[in-house]
Amino acid sequence: MKLILVGGFLGSGKSTAIKEATLLLKQRNMSTGVITNDQGEQLVDSRFVKTPNVPSLEVPNGCFCCNYEDLHNCITVLQTTVKPEIIFAESVGSCTDLVATVVKPLSLAFDKIEIIVSIFVDATLVESVFQESMLFSKNVSYIYKKQLEEADILILNKIDLLTPEQIKRVKDKISSLFPDKTILLQNSQNERHIDNWIKIAGSLNPQERNSLKIDYDIYGAGEADLSWFDSIVEIHSKNKKALSCALKLIRKINQRLRKENIPIGHLKFLLSEGTHQHKISFTSSGLENLSFENGHWQKNNIELLINARAQCSPHQLKEAIYSQINNVASKNKVNILQKNTAVFIPGYPRPTHRIA
Ligand SMILES: Nc1nc2c(ncn2[C@@H]2O[C@H](COP(=O)(O)OP(=O)(O)OP(=O)(O)O)[C@@H](O)[C@H]2O)c(=O)[nH]1
Numbered sequence: 001m002k003l004i005l006v007g008g009f010l011g012s013g014k015s016t017a018i019k020e021a022t023l024l025l026k027q028r029n030m031s032t033g034v035i036t037n038d039q040g041e042q043l044v045d046s047r048f049v050k051t052p053n054v055p056s057l058e059v060p061n062g063c064f065c066c067n068y069e070d071l072h073n074c075i076t077v078l079q080t081t082v083k084p085e086i087i088f089a090e091s092v093g094s095c096t097d098l099v100a101t102v103v104k105p106l107s108l109a110f111d112k113i114e115i116i117v118s119i120f121v122d123a124t125l126v127e128s129v130f131q132e133s134m135l136f137s138k139n140v141s142y143i144y145k146k147q148l149e150e151a152d153i154l155i156l157n158k159i160d161l162l163t164p165e166q167i168k169r170v171k172d173k174i175s176s177l178f179p180d181k182t183i184l185l186q187n188s189q190n191e192r193h194i195d196n197w198i199k200i201a202g203s204l205n206p207q208e209r210n211s212l213k214i215d216y217d218i219y220g221a222g223e224a225d226l227s228w229f230d231s232i233v234e235i236h237s238k239n240k241k242a243l244s245c246a247l248k249l250i251r252k253i254n255q256r257l258r259k260e261n262i263p264i265g266h267l268k269f270l271l272s273e274g275t276h277q278h279k280i281s282f283t284s285s286g287l288e289n290l291s292f293e294n295g296h297w298q299k300n301n302i303e304l305l306i307n308a309r310a311q312c313s314p315h316q317l318k319e320a321i322y323s324q325i326n327n328v329a330s331k332n333k334v335n336i337l338q339k340n341t342a343v344f345i346p347g348y349p350r351p352t353h354r355i356a
Pocket residue numbers: 008009010011012013014015016017045092093120157158159160161186187188189266280281282283286288
């Protein structure tokens with residue numbers, strides 16, 4: 001069994017690639033499974049990656065390394081039920097030190113497991129992270145860089161958003177920093193690129209890996225620079241305005257965070273109505289297109305799942321989002337109800353196991 005451990009910073013494209021890969025492998029009648037992971041509980045990506053007939057499990061409330069037993073149990077469940085040929089396990093985007101805390105313990109625990117560490121990097125952001133004019137704090141950038149060091153395959157993702165000159169510059173930079181790594185230039189929305197990623201992941205089987213040399217205090221400080229906001233919001237309207245109000249709210253939250261110069265790790269929304277769902281997300285680089293095919297949606301009641309990960313205090317993040325919820329509710333005369341809101345800073349990383 002192959003376990004493709006998919007890491008990389010918030011918003012780098014992990015879930016997009018996993019979703020595309022499972023759809024592609026399903027067409028080929030290959031059995032796969034997915035394990036998602038996050039610091040929070042109400043997760044956009046756990047719902048987004050769900051594909052019919054592809055079992056998906058989640059490890060919520062903390063990273064794989066700090067919830068190692070849960071990850072181990074998810075793999076055992078998949079192994080004893082569907083027996084997938086490939087499991088994709090997406091680690092939370094603020095997590096690193098996977099080799100010491102996840103790969104080595106799993107390799108000891110499971111007899112027939114081949115693990116590949118695939119680290120995604122948003123190619124549109126990588127230069128700013130390595131320059132002094134950093135988008136994120138030094139501590140957050142430390143996590144970002146440590147993640148790259150662990151890759152068996154380093155995926156420079158979103159290359160469709162770069163010019164050929166920019167691609168060359170980013171590729172040269174990363175190749176010079178990591179001359180021994182397998183580096184892929186990828187657009188994760190492109191089936192051919194995803195096929196190539198799966199083939200390469202399938203053909204590699206590294207035996208020897210070095211655990212990171214890492215300072216947990218800087219790592220912990222990087223996580224503490226970030227805040228998480230998760231909430232389920234219900235929008236009710238009597239005149240089919242719920243969807244347009246949800247889109248207004250999404251746009252306004254994004255604008256508000258940018259106006260306050262809050263560096264966005266990943267701002268994700270999942271719109272749901274009946275059996276329909278649609279994910280919209282913003283990263284530091286991205287301009288997201290808010291239009292999508294919604295002719296079949298009933299528009300009186302919409303559920304909006306909000307996952308915001310940003311570099312600011314929990315209070316600032318909560319205020320920015322709440323103010324926009326109140327604003328949209330009062331200006332549009334719709335009823336907006338909030339459920340299951342959680343706002344927090346990820347805890348100090350304390351891995352269950354660490355094999356140096
Ligand atoms: N243009 C382009 N957009 C991409 C590509 N891959 C992902 N995206 C977009 O990037 C955004 C973030 O993608 P996700 O797959 O949610 O990122 P993630 O790494 O799972 O994010 P977290 O789980 O929050 O860490 C979404 O808007 C995707 O549609 C790509 O190759 N090209």
